[in-house]
Amino acid sequence: MEEKVESKKPQWAMVIDLDRCTGCEACVVACHAENNIRIAGEGPAAGGRSVNWIRVERYYEGEYPDIRVKFMPVMCQHCEEAPCEPVCPVYATYHTDEGLNGQVYNRCVGTRYCANNCPYTVRFFNFLDPVWPEPLSKSLNPEVSVRYRGVMEKCTFCIQRIRKGEDKAKDEGREIRDGDVNPACVQSCTARAMTFGNIADPTSEVARLSKSGRASRLMEELGTKPRVTYLSRGD
Amino acid sequence: MGQIFQRSTNFISRISIFGGVFFVALIIWLLLEFNRSSYYTQAFFPREQPVQFSHKHHAGDDGIDCRYCHTSVETEAFAGIPPTKTCMNCHSQIWSSSPYLEPVRESWRTGKSINWTRVHDLPDFVYFNHSIHVNKGVGCSTCHGRIDLMPLTYQVASLNMEWCLECHRNPEPQLRPKNAIFKMDWEAPPNQQQEGARLRREYNIPSTEVLTSCSTCHR
Numbered sequence: 001m002e003e004k005v006e007s008k009k010p011q012w013a014m015v016i017d018l019d020r021c022t023g024c025e026a027c028v029v030a031c032h033a034e035n036n037i038r039i040a041g042e043g044p045a046a047g048g049r050s051v052n053w054i055r056v057e058r059y060y061e062g063e064y065p066d067i068r069v070k071f072m073p074v075m076c077q078h079c080e081e082a083p084c085e086p087v088c089p090v091y092a093t094y095h096t097d098e099g100l101n102g103q104v105y106n107r108c109v110g111t112r113y114c115a116n117n118c119p120y121t122v123r124f125f126n127f128l129d130p131v132w133p134e135p136l137s138k139s140l141n142p143e144v145s146v147r148y149r150g151v152m153e154k155c156t157f158c159i160q161r162i163r164k165g166e167d168k169a170k171d172e173g174r175e176i177r178d179g180d181v182n183p184a185c186v187q188s189c190t191a192r193a194m195t196f197g198n199i200a201d202p203t204s205e206v207a208r209l210s211k212s213g214r215a216s217r218l219m220e221e222l223g224t225k226p227r228v229t230y231l232s233r234g235d
Numbered sequence: 236m237g238q239i240f241q242r243s244t245n246f247i248s249r250i251s252i253f254g255g256v257f258f259v260a261l262i263i264w265l266l267l268e269f270n271r272s273s274y275y276t277q278a279f280f281p282r283e284q285p286v287q288f289s290h291k292h293h294a295g296d297d298g299i300d301c302r303y304c305h306t307s308v309e310t311e312a313f314a315g316i317p318p319t320k321t322c323m324n325c326h327s328q329i330w331s332s333s334p335y336l337e338p339v340r341e342s343w344r345t346g347k348s349i350n351w352t353r354v355h356d357l358p359d360f361v362y363f364n365h366s367i368h369v370n371k372g373v374g375c376s377t378c379h380g381r382i383d384l385m386p387l388t389y390q391v392a393s394l395n396m397e398w399c400l401e402c403h404r405n406p407e408p409q410l411r412p413k414n415a416i417f418k419m420d421w422e423a424p425p426n427q428q429q430e431g432a433r434l435r436r437e438y439n440i441p442s443t444e445v446l447t448s449c450s451t452c453h454r
Contacts, residue, residue: 009445094449102450106360143453159454160362168365170388170439171310 010176012157013098013199016210018232020193023071025056027185034184036140038130051124053155054185076122076155084114108151115183119219123154158183174229178204279386282352283426286338295383301375301417312364317342352354352389361452372410376419383419407431
């Protein structure tokens with residue numbers, strides 16, 4: 001009988017410090033550039049067909065001019081009990097053993113059940129083939145599939161960067177550590193509000209921050225067990 | 236008034252229902268086999284290239300290492316297509332007036348790259364990484380065949396997903412020691428099953444569940 005070779009897989013998670021977020025949307029821009037996210041155009045965007053794997057929610061408090069704005073970047077929460085997964089009839093969305101909520105574009109048949117079942121509304125459907133106005137089509141990232149008409153797409157935690165970081169660590173014969181993998185949004189965060197890492201490693205920054213007293217998870221009461229933790233003083 | 240259906244209709248209808256199942260199965264089987272055929276996968280069909288480059292001559296007869304031209308195979312996803320400079324390292328001295336090499340010299344003069352035709356082309360939603368395979372004991376000839384015996388380059392594998400999964404489900408038969416990765420004539424030793432299991436531990440290759448997880452290759 002073959003011997004099972006088990007290596008402990010990292011468990012990817014993100015921590016976002018809302019007290020630091022300035023709402024600059026650099027993460028949104030970086031995500032668009034990194035992940036070949038199509039440009040909807042003015043009309044379709046107004047019709048709710050724009051695609052933003054990460055968006056910055058704004059919450060206004062008080063009356064003008066005594067107004068305070070709170071920002072909250074929201075992307076796929078990579079729930080451990082993801083509502084999108086059991087409803088997919090073709091297993092195009094599934095859970096990887098690294099705790100990622102994977103999306104297999106070439107398996108997707110476009111039922112859109114997953115998007116309808118997602119409480120965070122972070123899944124986007126391609127109603128049309130994507131087009132990029134010249135010369136933007138030459139700036140596509142070759143590491144990421146261009147999603148075609150009829151498939152669902154969403155934040156992948158920059159799976160291409162995760163694979164690259166993991167392969168590098170494997171080539172060097174060591175375990176993954178902080179700084180090996182940084183999704184585009186984390187890398188571009190000017191306020192350093194976002195942290196990404198392996199939550200299974202108790203010494204990692206995300207593991208430390210997610211135990212913070214300020215930590216909470218988005219719509220935790222639904223039992224989805226999100227992998228994204230938000231830090232906020234809550235005042 | 237005579238009967239519309241003869242007694243024999245019973246027999247014919249049973250046969251046609253029974254035969255219909257087989258007919259559908261035959262159609263499905265034919266489609267699957269067509270998908271695997273080299274007519275569809277283009278395996279064993281040499282591609283037309285701008286220069287009549289022979290891997291047999293360079294890698295086989297001259298014994299040039301794969302990495303002399305495919306420099307990034309150990310560190311990058313893409314093995315690398317050599318620039319014209321790599322050709323000219325030798326061909327500025329030898330065969331420097333051969334008419335076969337005129338496209339190379341033209342590329343050298345004008346600075347325009349040679350437009351090689353890609354032989355191994357995967358679908359765009361599949362991400363293959365050379366470095367991780369080469370560093371984990373999968374040799375060149377495992378997938379590319381005996382390149383050193385190919386005058387014109389062709390693919391020997393179907394590049395179907397079932398072909399990838401065959402090895403990802405059970406990598407042991409293909410694993411070789413580090414010093415044999417670039418050996419074209421490597422053959423599995425008789426005790427390959429034990430040797431493969433040992434190498435799998437040594438290389439720290441993850442479990443089959445991880446290797447066959449969708450997001451290992453699709454992203």
